Amino acid sequence: GEEVAQTPKHLVRGEGQKAKLYCAPIKGHSYVFWYQQVLKNEFKFLISFQNENVFDETGMPKERFSAKCLPNSPCSLEIQATKLEDSAVYFCASSQSPYGYTFGSGTRLTVV
Amino acid sequence: ELKVEQNPLFLSMQEGKNYTIYCNYSTTSDRLYWYRQDPGKSLESLFVLLSNGAVKQEGRLMASLDTKARLSTLHITAAVHDLSATYFCAVENNDMRFGAGTRLTVKP
Numbered sequence: 001g002e003e004v005a006q007t008p009k010h011l012v013r014g015e016g017q018k019a020k021l022y023c024a025p026i027k028g029h030s031y032v033f034w035y036q037q038v039l040k041n042e043f044k045f046l047i048s049f050q051n052e053n054v055f056d057e058t059g060m061p062k063e064r065f066s067a068k069c070l071p072n073s074p075c076s077l078e079i080q081a082t083k084l085e086d087s088a089v090y091f092c093a094s095s096q097s098p099y100g101y102t103f104g105s106g107t108r109l110t111v112v
Numbered sequence: 113e114l115k116v117e118q119n120p121l122f123l124s125m126q127e128g129k130n131y132t133i134y135c136n137y138s139t140t141s142d143r144l145y146w147y148r149q150d151p152g153k154s155l156e157s158l159f160v161l162l163s164n165g166a167v168k169q170e171g172r173l174m175a176s177l178d179t180k181a182r183l184s185t186l187h188i189t190a191a192v193h194d195l196s197a198t199y200f201c202a203v204e205n206n207d208m209r210f211g212a213g214t215r216l217t218v219k220p
Contacts, residue, residue, distance in 0.1 A: 043210035
């Protein structure tokens with residue numbers, strides 16, 4: 001399709017529960033990016049993939065966060081043992097090298 | 113590490129006035145983006161600036177890029193209420209790094 005599809009749109013988790021977010025990039029786009037937007041509006045880069053390989057993971061928290069992009073499956077971002085500060089909107093973007101990001105509509109994660 | 117600084121963070125304007133949002137970045141990059149985000153929505157691409165001296169205009173918005181100064185500007189001409197949103201600049205260097213955003217409010 002011609003849009004980056006993120007699911008679910010909203011996710012509520014209790015502290016300590018696992019959260020898993022999904023992103024289907026635009027067909028033919030080989031790069032996938034995850035960003036975290038917290039209430040103060042800043043976009044924090046988390047991780048990027050080139051196909052199923054991690055391209056840059058310098059923004060990923062060392063603990064509790066993991067991500068995958070497997071062939072023929074949506075990409076996923078998983079947070080183990082969520083904390084209150086993980087509450088944010090998580091955006092996925094895809095691109096076809098060398099530039100031209102398309103962003104998904106985001107998943108709003110609320111940890112209570 | 114690439115750093116992107118955007119200012120001002122908040123901007124309240126009267127309709128009909130002009131203003132400029134600034135975006136400085138710390139390392140060499142030849143691709144700079146401007147996005148608009150409405151509350152609760154995703155990012156809408158406004159401009160992609162690819163080379164030094166690039167200038168692009170769409171309606172009341174005009175963006176420019178000076179790669180030597182590592183500076184981009186987003187100029188708003190004769191603001192209208194519909195322009196109220198948060199505007200982000202972003203610089204691409206392997207991945208895209210964002211400024212903190214400028215929350216623009218245009219008052220009648």
